[in-house]
Amino acid sequence: MSIQKITIKNFRLLENVDITLENRTTVIVGRNNSGKTSLTELFKRLLSEQSPSFRLEDFSLSVHDEFWNAFLLYKEGKDEIEIRKVLPRIELNLTISYDKNNPILGPLGNFIIDLDPSCSTTLVKIRYQLKNGEIDKFFEDINYEQTEDIDSQMNFPFFREVNGQNGSLDSDDSQKKTFFHTIKENDRVKKFYDIVLLAEDVNDSNNQKVMEWRQIHLILQSGFINAQRGIDDTTHKDINLLGKIFESLLTSAMSDFADEKDHKIVQNLENAIENMRLNINDGFNKQLDDLLPTFELFGYPGLTDPKLKTETKLDVERLLKNHTKVHYAGINGINLPESYNGLGVRNLIFILLKLLEYFKAFISREVAPNIHLIFIEEPEVHLHPQMQEVFINKINEIVEVFSKTFTNGTPWPIQFVITTHSSHLANRASFESIRYFFTTSVGNKENIRKTQIKDLNTGLMNTSPVNKEFLHKYMTLTRCDLLFADKAILIEGTTERLMLPEMIKKVEESFPDRPKLSSQYISIVEVGGAYAHLFFNLLNFLELKTLIITDLDSTKKNENNHFTLCKVSEGTRTSNSSLKKWFGNQEITPTELIHKTDEDKIHGIHRIAYQIPEPSERPCGRSFEEAFILANLTLFEVNGTSAEEIEMNAIQTTTEEVNKKTDFALKYGIHETQWNVPRYISEGLCWLAEGGRITNSPSIYAPLDGNSGLQKQDNSHD
Numbered sequence: 001m002s003i004q005k006i007t008i009k010n011f012r013l014l015e016n017v018d019i020t021l022e023n024r025t026t027v028i029v030g031r032n033n034s035g036k037t038s039l040t041e042l043f044k045r046l047l048s049e050q051s052p053s054f055r056l057e058d059f060s061l062s063v064h065d066e067f068w069n070a071f072l073l074y075k076e077g078k079d080e081i082e083i084r085k086v087l088p089r090i091e092l093n094l095t096i097s098y099d100k101n102n103p104i105l106g107p108l109g110n111f112i113i114d115l116d117p118s119c120s121t122t123l124v125k126i127r128y129q130l131k132n133g134e135i136d137k138f139f140e141d142i143n144y145e146q147t148e149d150i151d152s153q154m155n156f157p158f159f160r161e162v163n164g165q166n167g168s169l170d171s172d173d174s175q176k177k178t179f180f181h182t183i184k185e186n187d188r189v190k191k192f193y194d195i196v197l198l199a200e201d202v203n204d205s206n207n208q209k210v211m212e213w214r215q216i217h218l219i220l221q222s223g224f225i226n227a228q229r230g231i232d233d234t235t236h237k238d239i240n241l242l243g244k245i246f247e248s249l250l251t252s253a254m255s256d257f258a259d260e261k262d263h264k265i266v267q268n269l270e271n272a273i274e275n276m277r278l279n280i281n282d283g284f285n286k287q288l289d290d291l292l293p294t295f296e297l298f299g300y301p302g303l304t305d306p307k308l309k310t311e312t313k314l315d316v317e318r319l320l321k322n323h324t325k326v327h328y329a330g331i332n333g334i335n336l337p338e339s340y341n342g343l344g345v346r347n348l349i350f351i352l353l354k355l356l357e358y359f360k361a362f363i364s365r366e367v368a369p370n371i372h373l374i375f376i377e378e379p380e381v382h383l384h385p386q387m388q389e390v391f392i393n394k395i396n397e398i399v400e401v402f403s404k405t406f407t408n409g410t411p412w413p414i415q416f417v418i419t420t421h422s423s424h425l426a427n428r429a430s431f432e433s434i435r436y437f438f439t440t441s442v443g444n445k446e447n448i449r450k451t452q453i454k455d456l457n458t459g460l461m462n463t464s465p466v467n468k469e470f471l472h473k474y475m476t477l478t479r480c481d482l483l484f485a486d487k488a489i490l491i492e493g494t495t496e497r498l499m500l501p502e503m504i505k506k507v508e509e510s511f512p513d514r515p516k517l518s519s520q521y522i523s524i525v526e527v528g529g530a531y532a533h534l535f536f537n538l539l540n541f542l543e544l545k546t547l548i549i550t551d552l553d554s555t556k557k558n559e560n561n562h563f564t565l566c567k568v569s570e571g572t573r574t575s576n577s578s579l580k581k582w583f584g585n586q587e588i589t590p591t592e593l594i595h596k597t598d599e600d601k602i603h604g605i606h607r608i609a610y611q612i613p614e615p616s617e618r619p620c621g622r623s624f625e626e627a628f629i630l631a632n633l634t635l636f637e638v639n640g641t642s643a644e645e646i647e648m649n650a651i652q653t654t655t656e657e658v659n660k661k662t663d664f665a666l667k668y669g670i671h672e673t674q675w676n677v678p679r680y681i682s683e684g685l686c687w688l689a690e691g692g693r694i695t696n697s698p699s700i701y702a703p704l705d706g707n708s709g710l711q712k713q714d715n716s717h718d
Contacts, residue, residue, distance in 0.1 A: 030437030035451030609684030
């Protein structure tokens with residue numbers, strides 16, 4: 001059995017999302033504040049508490065107006081059924097699959113209410129909603145003065161925004177603020193809302209059955225390994241985290257339903273404690289008795305001496321809790337405290353022992369739950385990259401080891417949900433297991449955002465298996481962080497990668513009033529001109545604003561009728577696969593490419609940039625290095641009286657300068673930084689910084705060199 005899909009409504013950023021889970025391990029990735037923690041927090045609230053509760057702040061911001069709309073209906077005298085349709089509730093739906101041929105369904109059998117013999121899924125619904133009969137109490141003592149028809153006031157902020165009105169609705173704005181203040185300060189959501197557990201027929205939503213809340217814990221056991229694990233908290237005292245795990249292991253071992261081996265260990269511990277107690281009574285307590293005076297010393301009439309005796313009690317639990325710590329083996333009989341190991345090792349040991357603790361707790365239950373769901377937040381904490389990659393590969397092996405070692409191979413119905421900010425860990429996971437979280441604004445309200453979730457497995461269905469395999473291997477080998485970035489830049493090679501930070505800095509200095517890329521999380525991916533187009537589907541799927549910087553790569557036919565590289569002015573084709581793919585033309589010419597408009601270069605939130613002439617009277621470069629030299633004629637002492645002459649001299653200089661591209665990049669990226677950014681790159685960076693379309697981008701170049709001597713040409717880029 002396993003959870004196939006999770007549906008969440010109205011909890012924080014998770015306004016309305018679906019998450020499919022893998023049978024074993026699902027990896028959640030995404031930028032900061034994209035809803036990953038909200039997912040874990042919701043399950044923690046629902047599965048770790050006997051009576052889960054929420055506050056107004058836990059409801060998605062986008063549904064807060066529905067409280068107000070329900071209040072308006074209440075004041076209008078509408079019936080409870082109609083009001084409840086509007087009043088928001090937090091909802092978690094679990095679609096659970098099972099083997100219909102297995103006669104033993106365990107506790108899940110109570111949730112299977114359909115009559116379809118071919119059905120192998122059931123739906124478990126958890127709702128946090130207003131209690132029956134509490135409408136009046138929820139809205140009581142909240143005054144409202146009607147200023148116009150209630151229907152026109154529903155969602156009035158939107159109404160006012162569209163119509164530009166500020167008059168009569170201002171009083172409603174004030175009343176609305178008072179309403180929410182009252183709901184929040186009196187904690188009415190927590191007081192009058194309650195949790196409801198339902199079983200629902202997946203084929204008939206009207207076929208439902210109310211279940212007792214305790215039954216959710218019978219079918220589903222949870223575990224949470226939080227991101228903030230406290231393993232580095234040694235400021236005041238050693239907190240002995242590993243020792244606390246051993247307390248939990250002992251508790252599981254003492255269960256009536258633990259395995260025989262664990263029972264034997266507990267019995268041996270108790271025997272050892274009993275022997276200690278007898279020794280204490282014979283020695284320790286006799287000495288303590290001598291400290292107690294006889295009551296005859298007080299000389300109180302009629303008081304017989306009660307002859308007080310001491311007795312020291314010991315038990316395994318208290319001894320483990322208060323007087324036992326886990327140490328690492330040292331030398332010469334000196335063991336080392338838990339805090340003496342590195343944070344990464346301690347973190348890994350902690351995670352492994354927590355998994356063992358959860359496993360032992362699972363198998364010690366009288367009736368084993370159908371599913372065990374464990375959330376692991378940021379396992380990469382304090383782990384170096386190689387250890388992160390090993391972790392994601394080994395976690396499935398741990399499950400098998402536990403089953404073989406402790407239950408003779410009986411399967412552990414475990415599902416892991418791992419949230420991470422690590423590109424090392426994410427790229428080691430299979431595409432099929434990755435769920436990508438990102439946020440978008442709600443309607444036209446930029447200050448209210450909601451989570452969207454994408455499944456890389458289904459999202460890349462239109463990508464061929466070969467290309468998908470290439471993407472996965474490439475992202476793994478290059479530690480690509482596309483899954484965590486705000487924006488991305490795809491570049492050709494090492495030269496652009498090394499010089500890009502300086503180019504971004506120069507563009508920002510030239511346009512100080514524009515948004516700055518240096519303050520945004522930009523993923524720079526070196527893909528080469530031959531492979532950039534393989535990323536197009538992935539970039540579309542991630543909805544990631546992306547600038548693709550590539551080369552014009554002009555070619556012409558030679559005497560053997562084969563296309564070979566040539567200067568741009570002689571080119572009849574491009575060899576660049578990305579440009580052909582972008583413009584949908586396998587035979588597109590350099591001249592056509594040069595005359596493409598900014599609009600032609602933009603597809604949605606993606607833009608392509610390739611060499612174009614600097615000021616229009618200059619020739620166009622074929623590669624980054626040629627374009628860089630043409631943008632800096634004085635720096636490279638390139639002269640000429642015609643476009644053809646300048647082009648030839650620039651090509652000659654390029655050949656001399658870039659025999660070693662890395663040396664070229666280091667020279668001008670670090671040591672000699674007084675140069676102009678090639679026009680095609682500056683325009684692209686300006687567009688990416690804005691996140692929108694840049695037209696008539698101002699030039700950052702100095703006036704033309706006096707030795708150019710060229711006539712102005714008609715060019716769509718001017």
